[in-house]
Amino acid sequence: MAPSSRHRLLSVLVENRSGVLARVAGLFSRRGYNIYSLAVAPTDDERFSRITVVVDVESAPLEQIVKQLHKLVNVLKIVELDPYAAVERELMMATVSADPDKRGQVIELVEVFGGSILDVGVDQLTVCLAEEPSRLDDFEELVRPYGIVSIQRSGQLALPKLDRRARLRSVAQRTA
Amino acid sequence: MKLTGAQALIKSLEMQGVEVIFGMPGGAILPVYDPIIDSPIRHILVRHEQGAGHAAEGYAQVTGRPGVLMVTSGPAATNVVTPLADAYMDSVPLVCITGQVGTQSIGTDAFQEADTTGITMSITKHNWLVTDASQIPTVVAQAFHVATTGRPGPVLIDIPKDVSNGTMEWYWPEDPAAGLPGYRPTLRGHPRMVREAARLIGEAERPVIYAGGGILKARASAALARLVELTGIPVVTTLMARGAFPDDHPLCLGMPGMHGNFTAITALQKSDLLIALGARFDDRVTGRIDAFAPDAKVIHVDVDPAELGKVRQPDVPIVGDCRLVIEDLAEVIESERVRSAESGRQAPDLGPWMAQVRQWQERYPLRYDQPEQGVLKPQFVIERLRDATPDDTIVVSGVGQHQMWASQYWKFNHPNTWVNSGGLGTMGFAVPAAIGAKVGQPGRTVWAIDGDGCFQMTAQELVTAASERIPIKVAILNNAYLGMVRQWQEMFYDQRYSEVYLSPDLPDYVKWAEAMGCVALRVESPEEVDPAIDKASNVDDRPVVIEFRTDATEMVYPMVPAGASNDDVVVGPAQGEGGH
Known part of the structure; x- marks a missing residue:
């Protein structure tokens, strides 16, 4: 199913290291945030990976999700992608x-x-x-x-x- | 210079200025325990890995330096889960080193294998599994950097046995942050936000400073004192901030929260401006959140951006180090003052607000009744202890009634003199944390104020204290119950006491303490209190334990029942309307 109005799309640039996906997924479950969909692969620069994650903002405010994600040491950059601008x-x-x-x-x-x-x-x-x-x-x-x-x-x-x-x-x- | 991974690890710790490691050896960490023999770093052998963790916490909390602990893999690593979680909740900088089975064995359910980095992922600020000896100096430098900067916290380094046995060419990284592109804490507050905060402070009629543990972590006590002198705004100090602002200062209102005093709770509640400095709006402080300080605007300063707006939406959010932001804020307020004076503008008069505060203080003092003879009240013990010990005594507590009484009745006039488990509420914290505190501040008197339930959880660390000649002092407030649980069952479960009775003399605390190499005393009545404290004060070469047999029916007041609004604070029988 396509995401609905309760979903937001985040593009998260992370270090391409083992365990990073577990940290992101672990943070979501620990804080009670719901992931709607998740795609991850290395970027053109193999030191980094990009995680494209659709989150459920009814489970938590987007601002909190972004701030908590930012606290992960391996997370470099988070961009919210507006569907009209992506x-x-x-x-x-x-x-x-x-x-x-x-x-x-x-x-x-x-x-x-x-x-x-x-x-x-x-x-x-x-x-x-x-x-x-x-x-x-x-x-x-x-x-x-x-x-x-x-x-x-x-x-x-x-x-x-x-x-x-x-x-x-x-x-x-x-x-x- | 070729070194083994183990040698590189110890050398890296030396480079970081580590003076003491709390730990216990075992299979997977064996290689690292060999070079310790030749290192100037002191190793303190604990009797249970949990003790190493809490000792490292106590050390960190009184010195402001990171506590270091080292244990083996598997069960040892799982035994440090509790202290790591505790340190994460209370933002205590720890560096925990765990052994791991060899890299070839990882994932095979090898002997003493546990997924340590996986298990500790959500209770550390960051953790590392080292896969090559050459990574060790870099990882150690990064670990200390992450643990001690920004919002401090515990980190863990997991080292497989073949990595510590491997060899590497020694180097020391110049900039630990270089390999951490995603880690850049913000320290300076945004100038526009700081000016906006100063403006709100200039307009507030009923302001309160809500000081949290971040003040101590940022070493911001002096900055806070200056801000208070400048503005005349009263301060509440949370459980994690006791001592961050001196209790004997006339503008210190003491502890707010579930068992705070009436004035601190009510001042927050009736305030029109909360200046939250390194505090996180914990549920034990706010009570029912939608009823908390309903008329207050909020200035929230924290080095962790995620704390801003997590619980309460601030009107002025400021991300930054508490000390730097408070200093900037004081400067802006001072220059604003000059400008206002020139233009003839007046700041609101805080007189009526302070008059109201003084009235609450007079009406609802912290109080209890100690009969001259007969039962011993726990608060009386704490007050006698407070009055008989040096002003800069370090007090360490466990979790429960005794913790609340200690926080309420002690007078904390210096930063980092109060060590406790605030966020996680870890019973058994006191004895090992007191050991760490004494190691960190050997020149100071360290008293653990403990409950009988807590004491039974980690008392074996007194063996560590005795054998390492760490002369801590322990006051057990023995009420023969899991007292706080008993209190809740009395108040909210119709006095149906379920599994809370512990017995006053099983175990025999005096014999037990003596068996562990301590001097031990028992006190059963009020007149025995002072002589026993005197005796304990004169013991300098080994730990002392005093068992105080206290009144089992005594309850902690005031109390805001769980889930209730802070407007509904219940004061004790001796505390209402001027007491008696």
């Missing part, structure tokens, strides 16, 4: 029932959503979509009548939207 994606892989006579319909749906077919079986398809979480919900809804065998979602990823003026300026600088 680009967001989530990856979904799904195995869907698709008898040969239904296969075409499922493939069509996947294409409409800009996804791809990863694997084809006798009466099943494994498909993959990288989309905004709410679009994944829509796809899930539409594909459900065919029979969902299993679904795996990655948790949300996001980056801030780029400042277009700044981008123009840098292009201008390049051409000058």
Whole structure:
């Protein structure tokens, strides 16, 4: 399910060391904060990892969550990403029932959503979509009548939207 | 220079200026115990690892330097969980070193293996599992840096046996903060916030300074005294801040909270401006939070940003070191004064507020009745002890009724003379913490005021005290009960006493203390109190234990029942309307 109004998206830059994820997860459970989704991987600089976490702000005020996270020695930077000022994606892989006579319909749906077919079986398809979480919900809804065998979602990823003026300026600088 | 990991560890501790380690050896830490023999660092062998932790806490609390403890893996590491949690709650700087099974054995359920860094993650400020001997100097330097800066707290270094047996080329890191990109405590208060705080102080008619343990951690007592002189604002000192501002100062109102005195509780409650300095709005201070100081604006100064707004939303939040912020604040107030005087503006007169405060003090004094003969009141023992000991005596307590009476009836006139377990409420804290305090301040008299229940939890550390010639003094207020629990059962469970009776003479405290190498005395009546204290004061070469047989029915008053508003403080029978 896509996050709702009770959720906020934090992008947390941490040191890429063993145990850091346990510290973050441990802090959430210790303080009674709920994690809605979590995605973590090293950044382009392998000394650091980025944790993209969707938190439930009904369980605790966002300000407290951010301040407590900041107290972790391995946490370098926390940014709250406003959905209107961020680009967001989530990856979904799904195995869907698709008898040969239904296969075409499922493939069509996947294409409409800009996804791809990863694997084809006798009466099943494994498909993959990288989309905004709410679009994944829509796809899930539409594909459900065919029979969902299993679904795996990655948790949300996001980056801030780029400042277009700044981008123009840098292009201008390049051409000058 | 090639060193083993163990040698590098001890050398790193020497580089940090460590003078004493409290600890106990065992399998996984064995390599490190060998170079200790050749080190100038004193090692104090405790009888239980928990004792090492509390001793290190006591040491840290009276010296302001980090306490160091060292134990082996597995059960030893789990035995220090309680002191680590205690130190985390009370922001006590500790560096705990634990042995760990060899790196190849980690995760195999090896003998004496426990996931020490995992277990202690939520009760340390940070912890490290060292995986190579070459990391040791860096990790030790970082550990001391993290433990002692910002909001102080315990840290833990877990060292696998093959790492301490490994070799490394010795070095010493110049800047411990270099490898900690995510750790940068804010020390200076924001100037605009400080000016805003000064403005609120200039307008308040019923201000109170709510001084917490952060004053002591920041060594801000002198700064606080200057602020009080400058403003004439009265001060309450929380359980963690007793002694941060002298009790004999006319503007000191003493301890607020569940068992605070009426005036301190009520002054906070009726205030129009709380100046919270290194305090954290603990539930034992605030009572029901939505009814706490309802008319007050709040200035909240704390070095830990997460404390600001955690419980009560401040009007003026200031992140910073208490001493630096108070000094800045005093400066701004002083220059504002000059400017106001020039422009003819007047600060509100605190006269009516102080008159009200004095009236509460007169009406609801801290008081108890000690009959001339017969039962011995615990408060009487504490008052006699207070009057018979030097002004700078260090008092260490356990947790429960005796702790509250000690905090109420002692007069703390110097910083770092009161050592107790405030946040975690760890029974058994007193004896080992007193040992650590005496080691840290060998020239001072150290009295542990303990309960009989608490004493039974960690008394074996008196063996440590006797064998190491650490002459602490212990006053057991023996009421034969888990007294505070008994009090709650009396008040809130219809006097149905469940599992709180301990017996006055099982164990025989005198024989037990003597068996542990102490001088031991028993006092059963008021007239025996002074001679026994005299005798104890003259013992200088070994620990002394006095067992005071006190009135089991005595209760701690005043009391704000749990979950009640601070408006509903219950005063004792001798304390209402001028007492009697």
